[in-house]
Amino acid sequence: MFIIFVGKCFFMARPKNLRKIENPPPVKGFHPTGADSAEQLVIINLEEYESIRLCDFLSLSQEEAALKMGVSRPTLTRIYSIARKKVAEAFVTGIGIVFEGGKVYFDSDWYKCIRCSSLFNNFLHSESPHCSLCGSLEIRSYSDSI
Numbered sequence: 001m002f003i004i005f006v007g008k009c010f011f012m013a014r015p016k017n018l019r020k021i022e023n024p025p026p027v028k029g030f031h032p033t034g035a036d037s038a039e040q041l042v043i044i045n046l047e048e049y050e051s052i053r054l055c056d057f058l059s060l061s062q063e064e065a066a067l068k069m070g071v072s073r074p075t076l077t078r079i080y081s082i083a084r085k086k087v088a089e090a091f092v093t094g095i096g097i098v099f100e101g102g103k104v105y106f107d108s109d110w111y112k113c114i115r116c117s118s119l120f121n122n123f124l125h126s127e128s129p130h131c132s133l134c135g136s137l138e139i140r141s142y143s144d145s146i
């Protein structure tokens with residue numbers, strides 16, 4: 001429980017609920033080609049990324065996307081609106097995008113290969129997961145890199 005001070009009033013704010021993510025972004029972000037400055041970035045958190053993946057890439061309705069993420073439809077609409085605003089800001093102003101942070105959990109174990117940087121899912125819950133692309137055992141949990 002957090003207490004927020006606004007003027008002379010005190011509000012008790014609930015911590016944000018965790019949102020379910022099926023697939024993490026395959027890259028850490030995007031850099032614009034020909035941009036003057038590569039230092040400016042807009043941060044899209046993982047629940048915002050997931051809302052774009054579900055609504056725009058998979059063409060799900062907002063109701064379907066909300067169910068998949070375990071949030072209400074109004075919450076999904078708010079997350080999705082913020083995400084689209086950030087993408088528009090990056091496109092129009094020519095700044096990069098970074099995928100980072102968010103109050104999320106994954107529906108299964110995701111790993112990143114240290115050797116080849118590929119992402120893979122341990123959907124069989126193997127005791128010794130290895131990279132499905134290069135076979136390396138040098139991996140780390142994707143959740144640790146958020």
Ligand SMILES: [Zn+2]
Nearest residue numbers: 113116131134
């Ligand atoms: Zn690999």
